[in-house]
Amino acid sequence: MSxxxxxxxxxxxxxxxxxxxxxxxxxxxxxxxxxxxxxNGETIxxxxxxxxxxxxxIEKLGETKNYHQWMVYTDRLNYCSALNNNIAYAMAxxxxxxxxxxxxxxxxxxxxxxxxRIIDHIICVAINALDLxxxxxxxxxxxxxxxxxTMIESMCGMRLTTTYARIGGMSYDLPDNFLERLWKFCxxxxxxxxxxxxxxxxxxxxxxxxxGVGVITKEDALKYACTGPxxxxxxxxxxxxxxxxxxxxxxxxxxxxxxxxGDVYDRYLIRLEEMxxxxxxxxxxxxxxxxxxxxxxxxxxxxxxxxxxxxxxEVLIHHFKIFMEGIDVPPGEAYTCVEGxxxxxxxxxxxxxxxxxxxxxxxxxxxxxxxxxxxxVKGGKIPDAVAHLGSVxxxxxxxxx
Amino acid sequence: xxxxxxxLEQGKVAERLMEKYSKDRRLEADRNNEPVLWAKDAKxxxxxxxxxxxxxxxKIDFLSDLTAYDNQDGEDGEKRFVxxxxxxxxxxxxxxxxxAAVDLNESAETITDIIPAANWLEREVYDLFGINxxxxxxMRRIMMDERFVGHPxxxxxxxxxxxxxxxxVQFHLGGHELHVDNTLLEDGSPADTQxxxxxxxxxxx
Numbered sequence: 001m002s003x004x005x006x007x008x009x010x011x012x013x014x015x016x017x018x019x020x021x022x023x024x025x026x027x028x029x030x031x032x033x034x035x036x037x038x039x040n041g042e043t044i045x046x047x048x049x050x051x052x053x054x055x056x057x058i059e060k061l062g063e064t065k066n067y068h069q070w071m072v073y074t075d076r077l078n079y080c081s082a083l084n085n086n087i088a089y090a091m092a093x094x095x096x097x098x099x100x101x102x103x104x105x106x107x108x109x110x111x112x113x114x115x116x117r118i119i120d121h122i123i124c125v126a127i128n129a130l131d132l133x134x135x136x137x138x139x140x141x142x143x144x145x146x147x148x149x150t151m152i153e154s155m156c157g158m159r160l161t162t163t164y165a166r167i168g169g170m171s172y173d174l175p176d177n178f179l180e181r182l183w184k185f186c187x188x189x190x191x192x193x194x195x196x197x198x199x200x201x202x203x204x205x206x207x208x209x210x211x212g213v214g215v216i217t218k219e220d221a222l223k224y225a226c227t228g229p230x231x232x233x234x235x236x237x238x239x240x241x242x243x244x245x246x247x248x249x250x251x252x253x254x255x256x257x258x259x260x261x262g263d264v265y266d267r268y269l270i271r272l273e274e275m276x277x278x279x280x281x282x283x284x285x286x287x288x289x290x291x292x293x294x295x296x297x298x299x300x301x302x303x304x305x306x307x308x309x310x311x312x313x314e315v316l317i318h319h320f321k322i323f324m325e326g327i328d329v330p331p332g333e334a335y336t337c338v339e340g341x342x343x344x345x346x347x348x349x350x351x352x353x354x355x356x357x358x359x360x361x362x363x364x365x366x367x368x369x370x371x372x373x374x375x376x377v378k379g380g381k382i383p384d385a386v387a388h389l390g391s392v393x394x395x396x397x398x399x400x401x
Numbered sequence: 402x403x404x405x406x407x408x409l410e411q412g413k414v415a416e417r418l419m420e421k422y423s424k425d426r427r428l429e430a431d432r433n434n435e436p437v438l439w440a441k442d443a444k445x446x447x448x449x450x451x452x453x454x455x456x457x458x459x460k461i462d463f464l465s466d467l468t469a470y471d472n473q474d475g476e477d478g479e480k481r482f483v484x485x486x487x488x489x490x491x492x493x494x495x496x497x498x499x500x501a502a503v504d505l506n507e508s509a510e511t512i513t514d515i516i517p518a519a520n521w522l523e524r525e526v527y528d529l530f531g532i533n534x535x536x537x538x539x540m541r542r543i544m545m546d547e548r549f550v551g552h553p554x555x556x557x558x559x560x561x562x563x564x565x566x567x568x569x570v571q572f573h574l575g576g577h578e579l580h581v582d583n584t585l586l587e588d589g590s591p592a593d594t595q596x597x598x599x600x601x602x603x604x605x606x
Contacts, residue, residue: 017579019572036574048575052544057560059529060553064560096432222491225464225518236491243494245407334432335487335498337465348485350470359470363487371521400544 022385024053030127030389031396033370035377042381049374051367054400062360066326067093067167070360075161077362078398080123081116081341083152086165091246092336092347093167096329099296105169106247107289111182112155112164113338114278114285118189119148120341120393121229121271121278128268128390129200132209137196144189151181167327168301173294182286186279193272200268210264214388216376217262224372227365228343229270230392234262240339252284264391301327326355335363342366342393366399407494411435414495417458422449437498443509446486446501450512453488453497461497463489467512467522469530472502473556480504482532486512508533529554539576546570 020037023029032053038046058073065073074085087109094101101109122141129137149159154175156164164171200206216226221234231238239256241249257273259266295302303322308315331353337346343365350359369392377385415436418428427439440446453461465487472483480502488497503509509526511534512519523534524543531552534540542549548566551558 019574021572036572038574038577038580045580046574046577048577050575052546055544057553060558060560063556098432222462223517225516238491332432333437335435335466335496336433344465346466346487348466348468348487352474352476359468361466361468361470361485363466363468367521367525368518371518375517 020382022382024050030394031399033389033394033396033399035374035385035389037377037382037385039382044377044380044382044385047374047377047385049370051370051396052400054396056401058401059360059362062357062362064356066355067329067357068323068326070357071165071167072161072163075163076397077364077401078120078340078342078345078366078395079160080395081120082160082162083112083116083164084120084338084340085345086162087113088336088338088340088345089347090165090167091338092334092349093329095334095336096332096349096351097167097300097327099168099298099301101169101247101296102293103248103290104292105294105296107285108170108174108294109165110248110252111282111285111289112152114281115148115152117341118275118278119145121275122148124341124391124393125196125268125271128264128387128393129206131386131390132206134200134203134206137199140192140195140199144185144192147185147189151178151185154178154181166301166303168298169295169303179286179289182282186283186286190276190279193275197272207265209383209387210268210391212261212263212265213384214264214376214380214391215262216372216392220372220376221262224375225368226343226372227368228340229257229267229274230262230343230369230372232257233259233266233270235260240337240344244337246338248285252281254278254281264387267391328355329353329357337363340365342369342395342398345398362398362401364398364401366394366396370394370399408434410493410495414459414497417456418497421456422452431498435496435498437500440499440501443484443501443503443507446484446499447510447512447515449499450486450488451515453499454515459488459495459497460490460492461488463491464512464516464518464522465489465496467519467526469503469526469532471530471554471556478502480507482530484509484526484532503532508535510535511537513537528552531555541576 018039020039022035024032024034034050036048036050037044061073062070071086074089075082077085122145126138126141152162153159156162156172216230216234218234218236221231221236235258237256237258242256254277257270259270304315304319309319329351331351333350335346335348337344345365346363348361349357352358373389373392377388411434418436418438422438425441429437431437440449453459467486469482469484472481477483482503484501484503486499509532511523521543523537524541526532527534527540528542528544529552546566549564
């Protein structure tokens with residue numbers, strides 16, 4: 001290899017600046033995510049993520065719609081767990097107005113949040129496995145996702161974009177046979193988890209593709225403010241349900257699942273175990289959910305009964321005022337967050353009084369996760385990037401808002 | 402942690418803030434009873450974040466959120482924008498919010514050197530509000546197209562204004578620098594002769 005003949009040196013074939021584009025529309029990219037990589041062979045040496053392909057100005061819309069109208073936009077944040085977003089938002093506005101929901105309402109909300117956590121984790125695990133070639137897992141888990149969606153449909157009439165929560169209550173009470181169905185779900189769904197665990201957890205191919213891949217270390221997770229399963233997989237014991245309790249969580253028993261390696265395999269294990277813990281919470285809710293009023297007794301927010309609206313003049317006026325003028329939220333601000341399936345989902349609302357927010361900020365977990373992804377994807381191979389991306393479960397609707 | 406202990410803890414935080422940090426600064430409580438501390442200016446906000454991270458009473462180690470809001474109506478002072486830092490402690494589970502007012506022609510100070518997570522968040526604030534962060538490593542738009550004009554979350558930006566672009570930008574690495582191979586061949590010519598890719602399109606930054 002003589003360096004004098006410039007044509008045949010190794011350097012001539014080596015270009016460290018080959019740029020490769022992943023996404024924004026590719027089945028393995030989970031929505032409109034785009035990663036621009038600088039590759040050396042198949043190793044990603046540098047990556048730059050570009051976001052904004054699904055930017056719909058939801059925060060700007062929050063300043064122009066009234067508090068009720070904006071509820072539907074929360075469905076479109078993380079559309080895999082719309083119920084969770086609905087309730088987190090309702091909670092944020094309730095905190096601004098100093099409203100505490102009734103006990104029954106709180107239990108229903110916990111049920112909804114855990115159900116949506118299960119759905120979200122199912123999507124994450126199943127799609128991640130599908131990306132890596134394991135289709136059976138997808139079929140096994142998606143059957144239960146369908147079942148959960150059917151249950152949600154019976155609650156609020158919608159499957160994906162639920163808009164179930166209302167400020168001060170819920171749009172409907174639970175349907176008649178819901179608790180029996182919930183119990184059946186809780187009894188039978190873990191069997192699918194066992195099956196998936198049998199298929200994947202000690203599977204040679206799965207382990208080779210996931211162990212030590214897409215590692216987000218403890219330091220990185222802290223530095224880039226990761227939350228949720230990604231933070232816990234790095235070995236940090238933090239769960240807002242336990243550490244900043246809201247609703248009925250202090251009274252319910254559940255364990256916070258913590259990993260140690262921060263790789264794709266740990267995140268997969270954590271999601272599986274979190275689904276079991278959610279089932280555990282659902283079972284306790286099933287046993288404890290009290291009868292009683294669904295709505296808070298607060299004239300500012302309470303939506304009147306439909307029957308009364310049709311028959312009583314005052315109630316009709318009240319109904320009209322709530323929906324045409326909107327509810328009056330006193331001036332002030334609050335940051336309210338819940339432990340969403342992907343991490344801390346927060347709403348920072350600045351109110352200057354009146355029916356519209358002055359500033360509606362959505363703190364989305366995916367935003368921070370994608371930033372961490374950009375930093376931690378370096379040094380891996382391109383197929384590993386796909387495994388990594390699937391395991392942190394970034395949802396474009398929440399990322400771009 | 403149960404709710405009572407948690408409220409107690411939050412009360413201690415407010416006390417401590419009052420004692421040590423409230424000189425020349427305004428301390429408020431929000432509707433969740435979480436402390437809000439107004440920094441004297443944008444520079445002071447960074448000083449506060451730094452000192453909270455070193456203060457053993459708070460043990461702040463986590464940036465929950467960094468955002469801003471438009472103060473066009475002047476409710477929160479004369480300056481046009483307010484930059485908001487949501488700080489959190491993973492150990493003590495407390496929240497502190499630091500606010501700094503920034504005027505139209507002022508720029509805020511980046512905290513990416515203390516907390517790298519602020520990188521994208523500051524870019525977002527820059528994109529949507531037009532607040533510059535001095536010292537930021539990659540101050541580019543993040544949500545909007547790089548050719549976009551205006552800052553959508555400012556109150557004067559109309560809700561229905563659209564901006565279309567008829568073609569794509571040249572492919573680039575988002576402001577990241579390309580690898581430069583400085584090795585020379587024996588005859589002194591650079592080994593890296595191929596220059597197929599560019600870090601940024603012409604006039605991109």
